[in-house]
Amino acid sequence: MRQFTAFVAGLSQQLDKLAGLCIAGVMMLVVANVLMRSIFSRPILGTYELVGLLTAMGVGLALANCAFKKGHIAVGFIVDRFTPRIQAIIDVFIYSVTMGFWFLVACEVAEYANNMAENGMVSSTTQIPIYPFIYLLALGILGLSLVLLLMFLNSISKALPGFSLARLPWQSEWQDNTRKASR
Amino acid sequence: MSPLLTACIGIALFFALLFMRMPIAYAMALVGFIGFACLTSISTAFSMVAKQIVNTFSSYSLSVIAMFVWMGFLAYYSGIGSRLYLFAYRLIGHLPGGLAIATQAACAVFGAICGSNTATAATMGAIALPEMQKYQYDDSLATASVAAGGVLGVLIPPSVVFIVYGMATEQSIGKLFMAGILPGILLMLAYMLTIYILTSRNTELGPAGPRASWSERIAALKGGLGEVLVIFGLSIGGLFKGWFTPTEAGAVGAAGVLLVALMGKNLNWESLQKSLWDTTRTTAMIMLMIAGAMIFGRFMAISRLPFELASWAGGLDFPPYLIMAIILLIYLLLGCFIDALALVLLTIPIFYPVVVNTLGYDPIWFGVVVVMIVAMGVITPPVGMNVYIIKGVVPDIPLEVIFKGIWPFLIALVVCVIILMIFPQIALLLPDAFYH
Numbered sequence: 001m002r003q004f005t006a007f008v009a010g011l012s013q014q015l016d017k018l019a020g021l022c023i024a025g026v027m028m029l030v031v032a033n034v035l036m037r038s039i040f041s042r043p044i045l046g047t048y049e050l051v052g053l054l055t056a057m058g059v060g061l062a063l064a065n066c067a068f069k070k071g072h073i074a075v076g077f078i079v080d081r082f083t084p085r086i087q088a089i090i091d092v093f094i095y096s097v098t099m100g101f102w103f104l105v106a107c108e109v110a111e112y113a114n115n116m117a118e119n120g121m122v123s124s125t126t127q128i129p130i131y132p133f134i135y136l137l138a139l140g141i142l143g144l145s146l147v148l149l150l151m152f153l154n155s156i157s158k159a160l161p162g163f164s165l166a167r168l169p170w171q172s173e174w175q176d177n178t179r180k181a182s183r
Numbered sequence: 184m185s186p187l188l189t190a191c192i193g194i195a196l197f198f199a200l201l202f203m204r205m206p207i208a209y210a211m212a213l214v215g216f217i218g219f220a221c222l223t224s225i226s227t228a229f230s231m232v233a234k235q236i237v238n239t240f241s242s243y244s245l246s247v248i249a250m251f252v253w254m255g256f257l258a259y260y261s262g263i264g265s266r267l268y269l270f271a272y273r274l275i276g277h278l279p280g281g282l283a284i285a286t287q288a289a290c291a292v293f294g295a296i297c298g299s300n301t302a303t304a305a306t307m308g309a310i311a312l313p314e315m316q317k318y319q320y321d322d323s324l325a326t327a328s329v330a331a332g333g334v335l336g337v338l339i340p341p342s343v344v345f346i347v348y349g350m351a352t353e354q355s356i357g358k359l360f361m362a363g364i365l366p367g368i369l370l371m372l373a374y375m376l377t378i379y380i381l382t383s384r385n386t387e388l389g390p391a392g393p394r395a396s397w398s399e400r401i402a403a404l405k406g407g408l409g410e411v412l413v414i415f416g417l418s419i420g421g422l423f424k425g426w427f428t429p430t431e432a433g434a435v436g437a438a439g440v441l442l443v444a445l446m447g448k449n450l451n452w453e454s455l456q457k458s459l460w461d462t463t464r465t466t467a468m469i470m471l472m473i474a475g476a477m478i479f480g481r482f483m484a485i486s487r488l489p490f491e492l493a494s495w496a497g498g499l500d501f502p503p504y505l506i507m508a509i510i511l512l513i514y515l516l517l518g519c520f521i522d523a524l525a526l527v528l529l530t531i532p533i534f535y536p537v538v539v540n541t542l543g544y545d546p547i548w549f550g551v552v553v554v555m556i557v558a559m560g561v562i563t564p565p566v567g568m569n570v571y572i573i574k575g576v577v578p579d580i581p582l583e584v585i586f587k588g589i590w591p592f593l594i595a596l597v598v599c600v601i602i603l604m605i606f607p608q609i610a611l612l613l614p615d616a617f618y619h
Contacts, residue, residue: 016460016463016464019463019467020456020459020460020462020463023249023253023459023462023463023466024459026246026249026250026434027250027253027434027437027438030250030430030431030434030435031434031435031438033431034427034431034434034435038426048243049243051243051246051430052241052242052243052246053241054246055240055241055242055243055245055246055249056237056240056241058249058463058466059240059249059466059467059470059471060240061463062463062464062466062467063467063471065460065463065464065467066463066464066467066468066471069464071464071465071467071468072206072207072208072209072468072471072472073206073207073208073468073472073522073525074201074204074205074206074207075201075202075204075207075520075521075522076204077520077565078202078203078204079202079203079204080204087204090203090204091204093203094200094203094204094205097205097213098205098206098209098213101209101212101213101216102209104229105212105229105232105233105236108229108230108232108233109233109236109237111233112230112233112234112237133241134237137236137237137240141236
């Protein structure tokens with residue numbers, strides 16, 4: 001389990017770094033295009049579609065780390081009043097449903113990319129194949145479902161005090177990380 | 184099961200999941216998927232979800248969000264906020280309540296380069312609260328003034344909520360940004376007046392700080408205001424003039440803040456990285472929420488609930504302003520529980536056709552009013568995001584003390600909304616003058 005935790009944490013951080021590069025890339029590309037257009041009257045060809053594809057990658061790859069750091073907004077003022085055990089039982093339900101949902105969505109997005117690859121779909125101006133970007137987006141959503149799986153296991157260990165995962169060292173380490181992140 | 188009944192059950196399920204602490208984006212996407220699947224088929228619903236996610240994430244128009252979010256985080260990490268506060272503080276800090284009044288001015292100007300109320304509240308909270316505590320300001324007034332001042336960040340362009348409203352309703356983001364300027368200034372003045380009245384009646388609430396000399400004031404002017412004016416002028420001015428698309432305005436603004444921060448040696452490698460990671464996290468959160476709202480919106484559209492609601496409201500024998508008042512009351516109540524951005528995304532597909540197509544209100548004006556109403560939610564209990572952020576900055580002050588101080592500011596905000604409803608020209612004056 002410790003290896004799984006380390007794997008999910010490492011994966012979400014690495015994906016987030018790639019996402020950061022994509023966002024920085026979008027900014028540089030757009031500014032370069034503005035400068036080329038205003039100074040030399042020669043805009044960079046395909047900026048519009050490249051910005052879209054880079055943003056898709058940037059957002060998709062950042063989803064897992066955002067979930068790992070509890071960045072997705074939730075309304076907790078009712079559940080927060082319950083005992084930790086009841087909260088954990090509710091979390092088991094929430095994480096199991098959302099984990100399954102996003103896993104299936106990741107598969108569907110990958111299938112969508114497959115169809116694009118088979119049909120040879122390319123961007124209209126620069127003729128770049130679109131499917132690799134969509135595969136990366138599917139990878140990002142898969143990362144999100146992995147983070148939710150980790151949270152699901154963590155909730156089970158809290159909901160069932162005798163459950164062996166609670167005694168494993170990775171859990172307290174992971175809880176510390178999420179507590180730090182939520183601050 | 185009829186489509187309308189499915190839609191009503193879907194909305195009830197959404198709220199049930201929401202109050203079970205499921206993240207808003209997940210709940211919207213999941214309920215949208217289930218509802219769509221009930222009315223079509225599971226395979227069609229999965230295909231719709233995949234296409235919506237791909238289309239939303241790869242939208243050029245929505246890439247503007249990442250750019251303005253990064254611009255705000257760069258401003259936060261490079262310390263522009265603290266230099267802005269220093270200028271306002273030296274200018275009016277010697278008046279009773281002057282530090283709290285200065286905070287409002289600094290929040291408004293910081294809002295001109297940052298589109299988020301939470302970032303504005305966090306920045307100004309970290310800077311202004313220690314100063315106000317030093318001069319023995321009342322805890323309630325000090326904390327509440329910063330939490331309320333954060334709302335100015337949403338109204339004064341750039342504003343992420345305006346961008347999302349513009350995308351959802353196909354309205355011009357430039358017009359919406361412009362429409363937010365005067366109401367933002369009005370709200371700032373209303374907050375200042377509130378602080379002035381409170382501290383005039385009880386000077387112990389906000390004792391006067393030391394008076395700065397004119398040379399000190401001019402020196403502080405060089406350290407922040409000039410930079411903000413140049414970046415705001417280039418980025419938002421370029422957008423208003425039609426030189427840039429919104430995405431280009433955001434990218435130019437982010438590049439401008441980065442350049443100014445690097446030239447002034449106010450940003451090191453670590454801060455730059457932090458600004459980028461915060462941007463990816465915030466952008467992912469917002470974009471997933473938009474994708475979720477799009478999926479939910481597709482479910483609502485095929486259930487025909489918005490259209491039925493619009494025709495029902497059109498057939499009512501009530502004056503339009505009464506229907507409008509009921510809708511705004513719903514926003515106010517929901518705003519106490521749901522995040523501003525999520526609320527706009529969730530409700531616009533339902534209420535927009537009623538307000539604009541049936542009742543005939545101006546879509547730009549409606550956008551400004553909705554943003555002001557949902558912004559109340561960030562300072563009202565029980566959710567009040569800005570209040571929790573301020574609580575994080577000063578953990579020793581109880582939440583009740585902060586909420587107690589919020590009331591006068593909330594009244595000021597309500598008064599501004601009423602003024603805006605009576606005089607819609609306040610919002611429409613600049614867009615009408617500029618775009619005609």
